[in-house]
Each structure stands twice: as structure tokens, then as C-alpha cells.
Amino acid sequence: MANRIFLLAAALLAMSCSHGVTASDPSHLQDFCVADKTSQVRVNGLACKDAKDVVVEDFCYSGLHLAGNTTNKQGSIVTPVNVAQIGGLNTLGVSLVRIDYAPNGLNPPHTHPRSTEILTVLEGSLQVGFVTSNPENKHFNKVLGKGDVFVFPKGLVHYQFNNGATDAVAIAALSSQNPGVITMANAVFGSTPSIADGILTKAFQVENNVVDWMQGQF
Known part of the structure; x- marks a missing residue:
């Protein structure tokens, strides 16, 4: 009986802790x-x-x-x-x-x-x-x-x-x-200072001029 009470208490504690962690x-x-x-x-x-x-x-x-x-x-x-x-x-x-x-x-x-x-x-x-x-x-x-x-x-x-x-x-x-709010295009192409062209060309598999053009939009 004591073990059941202990397990129930532990489950309730876990639920309450889990709720606290996941709350926004x-x-x-x-x-x-x-x-x-x-x-x-x-x-x-x-x-x-x-x-x-x-x-x-x-x-x-x-x-x-x-x-x-x-x-x-x-x-x-x-x-x-x-x-x-x-x-x-x-x-x-x-x-x-x-x-x-x-x-x-x-x-x-x-x-x-x-x-x-x-x-x-x-x-x-x-x-x-x-x-x-x-x-x-x-x-x-x-x-x-x-x-x-x-x-x-x-x-x-x-x-x-x-x-x-x-x-x-x-x-x-x-x-x-x-x-x-994190807008994907703004974060990637409009950051200050800019993310290096070499990183973006490799990430998006495009040429430098494409990255430069995209950064120019932001």
C-alpha cells in the first residue's frame, strides 16, 4: 500500500514538473x-x-x-x-x-x-x-x-x-x-553584420552573386 501511495505521489509530481517545463x-x-x-x-x-x-x-x-x-x-x-x-x-x-x-x-x-x-x-x-x-x-x-x-x-x-x-x-x-518573431529571410540575408557569403552559398547551394542579390533585398 505504501509503495502504491509513493508511486502515485511520484507520478503527480512528475506531471506537475512536466507542466511547468512545457508552459510557455x-x-x-x-x-x-x-x-x-x-x-x-x-x-x-x-x-x-x-x-x-x-x-x-x-x-x-x-x-x-x-x-x-x-x-x-x-x-x-x-x-x-x-x-x-x-x-x-x-x-x-x-x-x-x-x-x-x-x-x-x-x-x-x-x-x-x-x-x-x-x-x-x-x-x-x-x-x-x-x-x-x-x-x-x-x-x-x-x-x-x-x-x-x-x-x-x-x-x-x-x-x-x-x-x-x-x-x-x-x-x-x-x-x-x-x-x-524570427523571419527566416530577414535573419539569414538581413543580419548585421552579414553572414559570410561562403557559408550561405554552401548552405543554399547557390552562387555568390545570388547570395549578394538576396542580401541586397534586405
Whole structure:
């Protein structure tokens, strides 16, 4: 009997530890911790504002109903609502974005290192997809219409493309107050200082002039 109790306790402890390890952001230990954006203290997040200085505006953001400007090379724009916009999100482990797409607009292949993403199409049509990690590199992709929802697992490369003839709009929720974004092309060809041509020519099996041209785009 004692052995059974011990094994049960050990299993519960393992489950709780596993949950803590896989959580995207640490759980908060108080009602809220509104970010003090004037503080230089950084301990895997932002320091808390004094509770007596917290106001209702710390939990509110206005403007997500406004369309973003998609007149750029990609034909898309992301409007974030994370801890930088709402200080009250600090330690709560969630955020969201609005994404606007012109016809043929692309939110290019990128990853969120700290977050899973769940996307809902509000208007238009989107072709979306993600690719699993090495060595499989399996491509999951689907065309979404208004009201459709799609999940991009944490850390995997994913994209959205407006394959319709009209503007498209989506809202995406993310499982981190600060999910981060790494756009693949920007990181590889737009880094400062640049990655050496010899490394990129070998990685992509192309000539130097192709690498130089790609770097010139960023």
C-alpha cells in the first residue's frame, strides 16, 4: 500500500514538473503584475508597477479595428497587441495580433520561439502552412476561408498567403506575452553584420552573386 501511495505521489509530481517545463510563460503568483516600462530591471520579463499606481488603461488597447498599411514588399502588415502595448499582460502568458493582407500579400515564413499561435480568418481567404522539424520537414498546408481557424505549433516555421482577389484580415492569439518573431529571410540575408557569403552559398547551394542579390533585398 505504501509503495502504491509513493508511486502515485511520484507520478503527480512528475506531471506537475512536466507542466511547468512545457508552459510557455511562467505562471503568475498574484492577481496582476502590470509592466513598469520605466524600470531597467529584467528578470525573464518586466518588473511590476506599484499596485497603487495601476489604472484601468493598463489593461486596455484601442485601435485593432483599424486596417494596417499593406503597401510594402510583402503586401502584409502585423499589428501586435503584446506586453509592449498592454502593460497588464505582463506575466499573464498571452497576446494577440491583427494581420492585414493585400491580394497576393504574404506573411513570410517565420517562427515564434516562445509561442504557439492560433489564427482565425475574419475576412477573405488565406493559404497557410507550417513545416515540421528535421529530418521529416513535413509541410502541413490548407486554404482557409472566413471563420476558419488554424494552429501553428510553437517554434515551427509557418506562413500565411492571401490567395484571394480581395483584402484579407486575420486575428491570431499567441501563448506568450512576448512571443518573439524570427523571419527566416530577414535573419539569414538581413543580419548585421552579414553572414559570410561562403557559408550561405554552401548552405543554399547557390552562387555568390545570388547570395549578394538576396542580401541586397534586405
